[in-house]
Amino acid sequence: MPYRVNPDRNVPWNTLPELPIDRHLYEDVEIYSQLGNAKAALGRLQGRSIVIPYQGLLINSISLQEAKASSAIENIFTTDDELYQAYSEEQIQQQTGPSKEVLYYREALWEGYSYLKEQVFDENYFVKMYRIVSQFNDGIRTLIAQIVIKEGGTGPNAGKVSYTPPRGKGVVEAKLQNLIEFLNDDKTYPIDTLLKMAIGHFQFEAIHPFRDGNGRTGRIFNIHYLTKKGLLDYPILFLSRYIMDHKEDYYAGLAGVTQRGSWKNWLLYMLKAVEETSNITFDKINDIVNAKDAILKAVIEDTDIARPESLVNAIFTQPYTRVKHLVGGNVYAENTARKYLDQLTDMGVLEKRVIGKGNYYLNLELYRILSE
Structure with missing residues (x-):
């Protein structure tokens, strides 16, 4: 049977056919x-x-x-x-x-x-x-x-x-x-x-x-x-x-x-x-995983950061990371978290941005991949 269409767009379509369709x-x-x-x-x-x-x-x-x-x-x-x-x-x-x-x-x-x-x-x-x-x-x-x-x-x-x-x-x-x-x-x-x-x-x-x-x-x-x-x-x-x-x-x-x-x-x-x-x-998932693996490899080889996988996981959870994210997640103490985020900034992994009274650390690779 043909589908009963809406005969007048100005009138409520109370005859909208029930499902299933033919x-x-x-x-x-x-x-x-x-x-x-x-x-x-x-x-x-x-x-x-x-x-x-x-x-x-x-x-x-x-x-x-x-x-x-x-x-x-x-x-x-x-x-x-x-x-x-x-x-x-x-x-x-x-x-x-x-x-x-x-x-x-x-x-x-x-x-x-x-x-x-x-x-x-x-x-x-x-x-x-x-x-x-x-x-x-x-x-x-x-x-x-x-x-x-x-x-x-x-x-x-x-x-x-x-x-x-x-x-x-x-x-x-x-x-x-x-x-x-x-x-x-x-x-x-x-x-x-x-x-x-x-x-x-x-x-x-x-x-x-x-x-x-x-x-x-x-x-x-x-x-x-x-x-x-x-x-x-x-x-x-x-x-x-x-x-x-x-x-x-x-x-x-x-x-x-x-x-x-x-x-x-x-x-x-x-x-x-x-x-x-x-x-x-x-x-996008493949690009993110590859970027994460490359950054983790660099952190392990070039730094003495403790629990590097936890840190890299954290910065790939969302594009902007703040010190409170690492502290609230019981990853690091506040001073340690700030030190490590600054360290990743020096490596070119993150970009530190001061917005208002807060410091935000932007994951440059994650930002790029998501924006494409």
């Missing part, structure tokens, strides 16, 4: 070919990540870049310097501006990851993610919220309504519950995990259950679905990088389903995103 919409040679490429790339990334002994290297650095890219899609921009400095302070509540919003995204990435270790996808999960990224305390939008999606940019259609999500008593809740059942029940809905992720992401964005933060919440879901289903051990896929680089195609893909039922283009887009960002993340 098999003919995804049983396609080109889709399955791209699916194979995406699964191979993701499997290679998973295989590389699980053999790294120091997971903090991935958990902080890679996920911070995902948070930055996803926030940029919503026109929340921050520089690497601002973000890394803010992250090194450890207290999000004390931050201001775009960096604070990016750090909340990263917090949601890890809070949701922990939540799903013990739970399945449910309404509470989505509300929890929304509340962290938006910093609002409400939940599913009410009838009062007359939400419409408008065209952005400066073109002739800028400001015009492009889509109106479902609205009505119990309508949003019912459609979200259908999505949740589709995600959790692999026996009733035996669809490949990556296809399910792509279908689920569209459905979530079409439901648009919250007043704000739906885009960021939906992209966080993408990563969490992969970790929950065992395709990744950690939420480290740099998926928003592809969406940011192909932003117009992303929104065109969503609109293509709502207006023309063009599921093939949407699924190919998302599968290509998984393939390319898996390769990008794989390469």
Whole structure:
């Protein structure tokens, strides 16, 4: 059967079809070919990540870049310097501006990851993610919220309504519950995990259950679905990088389903995103590991630093290291930590920056790799 599209973008799409979609919409040679490429790339990334002994290297650095890219899609921009400095302070509540919003995204990435270790996808999960990224305390939008999606940019259609999500008593809740059942029940809905992720992401964005933060919440879901289903051990896929680089195609893909039922283009887009960002993340991990090993070798051979591996692990946990990170982590006493960080600065491994009243030590190689 053909997919029932949205007949009038100015009217709430209360007839948004429930999941699953008909098999003919995804049983396609080109889709399955791209699916194979995406699964191979993701499997290679998973295989590389699980053999790294120091997971903090991935958990902080890679996920911070995902948070930055996803926030940029919503026109929340921050520089690497601002973000890394803010992250090194450890207290999000004390931050201001775009960096604070990016750090909340990263917090949601890890809070949701922990939540799903013990739970399945449910309404509470989505509300929890929304509340962290938006910093609002409400939940599913009410009838009062007359939400419409408008065209952005400066073109002739800028400001015009492009889509109106479902609205009505119990309508949003019912459609979200259908999505949740589709995600959790692999026996009733035996669809490949990556296809399910792509279908689920569209459905979530079409439901648009919250007043704000739906885009960021939906992209966080993408990563969490992969970790929950065992395709990744950690939420480290740099998926928003592809969406940011192909932003117009992303929104065109969503609109293509709502207006023309063009599921093939949407699924190919998302599968290509998984393939390319898996390769990008794989390469970044290798570059970081190689840089870490080279620096550790130099520290061992050229210095008398005690417990060199602990020190090198610490400076690769995040781009900016402060004395308090080494003291708080019980790695070194304060004077020893300062001495060793200054020593690495003299070696050209770190760059010492005085910002306000504090000293920040920038890992030059890690900064370079993450910025590429």
